Amino acid sequence: MEEGTERSVLSTALDDLPLATTVLPWDRFSNWLYCACVVTFDLELGQAMELIYPGHVKLTDVEKTNICYLSFPDSNSGCMGDTQFHFRIRQSPGRKSFSKQSQHQREYPLSLQTENGYLFGFVYFRQTKDRAIRRGYFQKSVVLISKLPFVALFSQLVGIIAPEYFDNGEPSLEAACHDIDQWPSPVAGETVNLPIFGTVLQVRVPSRSDKVVDRVQQSNIPNSPLLPAHSVLPSLYEVDIFSAFQSILPHIQMLWELVLIGEPLVVMAASPTVTSSTVQALTSLIAPQKYCSDYRPYFTIHDSEFKEYTTRTQAPPAVILGVTNPFFAKTLQHWPHIIRIGEMSTHAPKGFNKLKKASSLKTLDSKPGVYTRYKAFLNKDKVILKRLVKGMQSKRPVEAQNAILRRYFLELSQSFMIPLERYMGSLMPLQRNISPHKNPPKLRPFDPDEFLKSVEHSGPQLTSGIKGDWEGLYRKYFKSQNFEGWYQHRQFEVNQKLQVLHMEALCEANLTQWIEDKGEVEIVDLIIRIKDKLSFAANNNIAINSSSIGKLRKHLDSIMCSLPEDLQSVLKS
Template identity: 35%
Template sequence: MNGIGSDPDPGGASAVSPPNTAALRRWVTAFCIIRFDLERGQVVEKSYPDPPPLPPDKLRIASFSSFPDSMSYHLPHNRSTLHDSLFSFRLPYSNSDQISHKDQDYLYGFVFNRQRQDPRLPRGGEQKSVVILTHLPFSTVFRLLLQILGPLCFDLGHTALSLVASHVAAWPDPVRGAPMELPIGNASLRVHLPPNPECSPQVVQSNPAVPHGLFHDSDMFSSFRGVILHLWNLWELMLIGEPILVIAPTPSQCSEAVSALVSLISPIPCSVDYRPYFTIHDPEFARLNSLPSGVSFPPVILGVTNLFFLKSLRNIPTVVSVGSQSPNSTRALPVNGIKLDQLSKFSPSTFFNSIKLKREGPLSLMTEHKEAVWSKYTGCTKPDTAVLNRLVDAGVSSRVEESMSVVNNEILRRHFLELTTNFLAPFGPYFRVDTPIEGTSPFMDPPPVNPFRSGEFLEGLATRGPGKFLAKRMRSNWLDLYRRFLEGQNFMPWFQRRRAAAETEQKRLWRQARINVDIQKLISNMSELERLDLFNAVERYLLRELESSESGARESIAACDKLKLHLQAVYNVLPKDTQELLVSNPKRASLLQYSATTTDPTR
């Protein structure tokens, strides 16, 4: 579980040593306090390090992204009202036009925004944001950290930045795929970082608390509770990398919904550009707004609050409207106006309302916010009624709603993980790892991993079928989903990572087999020529390990010692004239001289 342990009070500011900037960069690029100035716009009031180590254009975009794009929610009109919100954004950091999948090519911002309404202030209020800028997409860490840092900055002022920076700089290096306890004063952040995308997706489906992708802490259920029947279509759209516009009343709601969409296809990493919170000030907006008529919208997931996007980006094929005008209010559990226990019942009024909603289109949101999905895509995956029937109605209590949301998220995540895993199952043979057959020599090169050809794959899949799990949940056009997945942007990056992971694992297993082989038993059944070939093969792998051992890797040093013993054992059974010819090579002679001075445990 992710959470804050002990009392979240950093405390002891005077006793904390100055932050180590280089150590801090392992986790955070910069901490900033940004103020909205009526005359100058967004102003970086204070940062650590100061100035922020960012190009001016990137800092400017990050500053614009740290504030609501519009007054899109309605706050109570008391004499003085505070409204705090947490949200996130993501910006390309590399200037390359090529799509990148590396963390360092994107800048993530985690924002604690405070709006204070007061009629005594100019224009009736003020805004200020505390922002964590980082190249790491670890929402599990930075959301918790922001819950400490945000209020602390408003209580202590600018000194809170260097204080928290000192604690973060003292953290150990990030360890992906493992639980970590990160101290911050008297508190500690207990988190479980998502694994590397290159890792094999061997996840424990019975334990959804173990992360298997980015943003596994996002609130999928609360984000899409009003359009929950569309989740399966959205899963397909994310799978094939189609463009989606997510619109919500607040930055918190839209960034949470986009994060939930990215996590929906876990363990597949989302290779489509996604922006949890996108504003009209982003340079990318001008390009998207000027697309010629008839040109396909590029694959991107945009989370927005400004209704202007509905007009300017009206050629985007899928629009998802989520969230509530009153984000703190509790709701019953409607699904386009239906409670879960009524999903199986036909209602003429509901049917006509859905037809009316579709006819009105997304522009109807200009007059009234409603939760709905408009899409030109026709999916093949049917909503799973068994899953829907297990979801719990939260009722009207905020405390009960929060606990029920946790339960419902667990149900949904487990289901979509299982759905994605079964969808990817036909690709399994292309990642199959072969190990040496018992009794054969591990000193030959491992067989190549099965080559992939999309045409052959689809033909074979059409013959075999999608498997029982998917067959029960998909319509007859299921093969088209695979075809579009192969053509989309998510497939090849995922496939190449999984292929590389399989090849690395196969090399590791064969290397281990070479080290552990019973060399005496292996050479006992060999002819003289085979033994000579074996000697050359052992020597070849030994030289490779020697190159690796130069970096000081302990495993390579141990492997070298064992392979030298193997080399000496094979040398000992060769004819004298062959031995003399082999040691005429000085480099080889030095390898054998080392072995001769070492007691062979196999002899």
């Protein structure tokens, strides 16, 4: 059979099948995960990739090396038993399969939208004594790799899959991946049931259209009576920020500032469990603003970016690093802000740590605290600290402490962002200036000085009781990648809105009458503009209804008919 005939027979056969059966193997799996890996300790090679599943998945040598080293606790800090943590790596360049964002991902809150060039790894590491092994220890990790920052879900998932794998070997990992390949797509705004090994994880996928305050606590997910065993997750992505910051609570408002303005930060702790949860908690402090700089929940001396991040020949990059190896205490001593986290405790501390100068950190065994010379722009809010300490003394549940802390920082971040959003709205052109016969007007450029003049009478003080140098904080923020990321996204959204308004103006205009006294050049220009609009709408899935698209197509057909046939054929080609 000739190749062309074979393809046509195959496509006809596929067309005849019901839609549900045309989903290819691993399509649903790839909506959630890229692959599952097993990393083992080899006496000759050190950490080595033992297994990648599904088998067709490809990782570059650099990716494999990074995953292998990041899958084991660094510095041999006595992590006997089971240890869970997560990491984030830069993917090798040229990976087209990772770069395209699906439509349902565009509907996620900004902080959950996938980023080109990065992958997350969720690790379950087991170390036990084993005399049958020459080294005397069994050391192995199960790792789930994903481009999605669903930290709460995937941490729970690897905690279910890994023990089964350690007990039953490769068939159990294969069975888990086949379970995941039956999962529904993670559609924003929907509650999904995710079966795994006979149990069901139930979680709601957040949406950009959710009220931001509602995202702080969305644990009221209805149980379905039809499913046998549920484990209802209150969140897809949130980590325990209260436990992460418990030993440094007095400095948490200052840390919010450091994260907001994109300062370099190092989190040092004895285990990757602590560093990964703390780094992830730091990035979430400024929600709903997306943290746009790089961050590594767990970072080792073997990382391919080690030299880039530890060089003393230039200022430290805007990145948050989580490290456990004592070597970093010396290597990163020149960094301006270092957070040392002790072991997490559920008891109220007798006393909190004062700020220390960054240069006073000599070893990883130094006392817990924040080492920095940074002077905060805002006055410290002592009310929130007293409330949390009182909660610790009365043994208030961690979930409640978390909710208090999240709401506090959500309101603080919103107070900071509302004036920016208000100013952005003032840069929009007036709707009456949108003409169907001209290109859509553009957004006026952002003028920091003009914005700062508005802060005095309509700044954060309208919604926040915290006093201080808000203007100075904004000036610092304008130099950060967080501002750049926010501004680019808002520009994109506003331009989309202007395109919609312009399309609607074109739809409602009497274009047939307009072209009566126009020459061919102007008519052809209008046809090209309408075609560009239709193409833009199709490629960007902008919010314009199908009846408007239909009107625009009718306009296009009637205008085309007014032209000579030879010109029509040129425009149709």
